[in-house]
Amino acid sequence: MGYNDGIIKWTKIATILFIAMAVVADIFGVVITQYIAYCWAGVFDTFRVVALIVMFYLGTVGGYVVLFSLLKLLSNMSKDVVFDRTNTKLMMIITSALVAIAVDCIGAGFIWNGAWILSIVALFMGLVVMSVRAVFAKAITMKEEMDLTI
Amino acid sequence: MIIVNLDVMMAKRKISSGELAAKVGITQANLSILKNQKAKAVRFSTLNDICKALDCQPGDILEFRED
Numbered sequence: 210m211g212y213n214d215g216i217i218k219w220t221k222i223a224t225i226l227f228i229a230m231a232v233v234a235d236i237f238g239v240v241i242t243q244y245i246a247y248c249w250a251g252v253f254d255t256f257r258v259v260a261l262i263v264m265f266y267l268g269t270v271g272g273y274v275v276l277f278s279l280l281k282l283l284s285n286m287s288k289d290v291v292f293d294r295t296n297t298k299l300m301m302i303i304t305s306a307l308v309a310i311a312v313d314c315i316g317a318g319f320i321w322n323g324a325w326i327l328s329i330v331a332l333f334m335g336l337v338v339m340s341v342r343a344v345f346a347k348a349i350t351m352k353e354e355m356d357l358t359i
Numbered sequence: 360m361i362i363v364n365l366d367v368m369m370a371k372r373k374i375s376s377g378e379l380a381a382k383v384g385i386t387q388a389n390l391s392i393l394k395n396q397k398a399k400a401v402r403f404s405t406l407n408d409i410c411k412a413l414d415c416q417p418g419d420i421l422e423f424r425e426d
Binding site: 353354357358 | 405
């Protein structure tokens with residue numbers, strides 16, 4: 210039990226660090242996006258730079274949804290609420306957010322090609338979370354059946 | 360579907376839920392699940408203990424009915 214709690218604690222800390230990184234990325238969002246546009250993408254017209262900035266911020270919104278859902282999921286785990294429908298719902302939210310990020314990155318890919326790689330990574334992560342969700346859903350059904358076996 | 364006629368047998372033997380639960384070694388909540396047809400499965404060991412406590416056959420408490 211203590212071992213598992215340790216894993217949850219460190220994962221929570223890592224999630225909080227990622228949230229902090231997202232906050233820093235948001236604060237310096239305009240600078241970061243301009244750097245990407247000018248130095249990496251070689252884009253200089255205002256319309257496309259602004260579009261990249263908007264897509265960057267939309268992407269971080271998705272990132273916050275994923276990270277806070279993950280934090281909620283981890284708090285549920287530490288409260289011993291593991292095989293519960295709320296967790297599968299959270300995983301569904303995470304997958305949807307990841308797909309939304311992927312779509313956002315596909316859009317950004319037309320301005321800076323590198324964003325397409327991010328979209329593939331987001332879709333892959335979505336696939337992993339969806340598979341874990343399927344396992345959880347199956348486990349919940351089995352648990353319910355076990356609970357009703359007298 | 361399978362119907363659990365535990366109520367009928369309990370009435371015949373004049374035994375209360377609490378008493379039966381204690382004799383069988385299951386909680387009252389689980390006995391109530393069994394009585395209310397909410398159970399998905401019954402372990403052979405539980406069935407054995409219920410039959411022993413009520414002095415009956417499994418057929419006396421379980422019944423098959425067409426859906």
